[in-house]
Amino acid sequence: MSSLNNKTHVVQDLLAFVIIVFIAYITQDFIIPILFAILLSVLVYPIVRYFEKGLCFNRIFSILIAILVFTIIIFTIFVLIGIQFQDIMDKSDMYYDKILEKTNLLIKETENSTGLESKDIVGGDEIEVKEIVKRNSNKIFEFITSSGSILSDFVLTPLYMFFFLLYRSFLISFLYKTTSKVCDRKKMRVILDQLYNVQQNYLVGLVSVMGIVGLLNSIGLLALGVDYPFFFGFLCALLLLVPYIGIIIGSILPALIALATKDSYWYSIGVIAIFGFIQFIEGNFITPKITGSKVSLNSFVSILVIILFSMLWGIPGMILALPITASLKVVFDHSDKFKSIGFLLGQAEEKYFSSKAKYRLKLWRKIRKNKDKK
Incomplete structure (x- = not known):
């Protein structure tokens, strides 16, 4: 039963x-x-x-x-x-003319080195970007x-x-009355405080990260001599609103400008490499340091919710995915019924990444240490 x-x-x-x-x-x-x-x-x-x-x-x-x-x-x-x-x-x-000229030159070089014809490479006689x-x-x-x-x-x-x-005070009183049968006033106050802290931490951290990433992007473009370095640098930082995908979109335009205005293809590759490196620094060092552990969603869940929310609401869904999921995690963590889901959404502790070999090595060292003491 x-x-x-x-x-x-x-x-x-x-x-x-x-x-x-x-x-x-x-x-x-x-x-x-x-x-x-x-x-x-x-x-x-x-x-x-x-x-x-x-x-x-x-x-x-x-x-x-x-x-x-x-x-x-x-x-x-x-x-x-x-x-x-x-x-x-x-x-x-x-x-456009310069990019087309360099693209055609690259296609000819590819033809000479591989023996393929241009129509086999691009699928047609000419690349008509404007018409597309x-x-x-x-x-x-x-x-x-x-x-x-x-x-x-x-x-x-x-x-x-x-x-x-x-009406913030009025709305909070409404929440107290609505949830009075589920949890007491004190517990609801704790949940609301945590929800506020999560969102405030996420938003302030996001603005700070945008400023730092925008400056790093601009310095990188300035070093390469690409036109409009500060515009493209901070535009790409602004696109961090769309996690993971924004940096890819933001690097395309300056890479194309570099292709059009520079003599070598390596400048375009350099733009993408610099933006990719800054994205790595941002994801692994800058954001964790500034945002902290309050928005504690693991990377796998973050990618999944961004995809799901983009399917649901498009681009706005991608922007809202992380703050909404972080808020749901706070609610789940205080719910006996959904606490396991809150655990699944959160960051995994280091012990879940350690192998048995590492554990045995620690145990062996401990045994050796005890033997030495005797």
């Missing part, structure tokens, strides 16, 4: 999970701006709190100033990116906007941020 009840509970949990995913998919245009608003509210809350407690400003006034400053910063960044990108696009014909872009421009635009209206998200997110910050 107990076994039957357990199976029933498992089926119910799976059904509930499927329903939640289905609802999240069909209501993504509504949910995504709210989730971004929650994350950004956590990011600007320290500023709001400083205005309220440090400068004794009115709550509404404090929230409006914080959101206005934040919106101006974001808007300025996108304007600067747009201006610089337009300057690059004005020179696109020159870059023109024919598929509508599809590209649809891909960018497929996860919801950018304009509506840009308007709604600050509005949601304002109300989340304004």
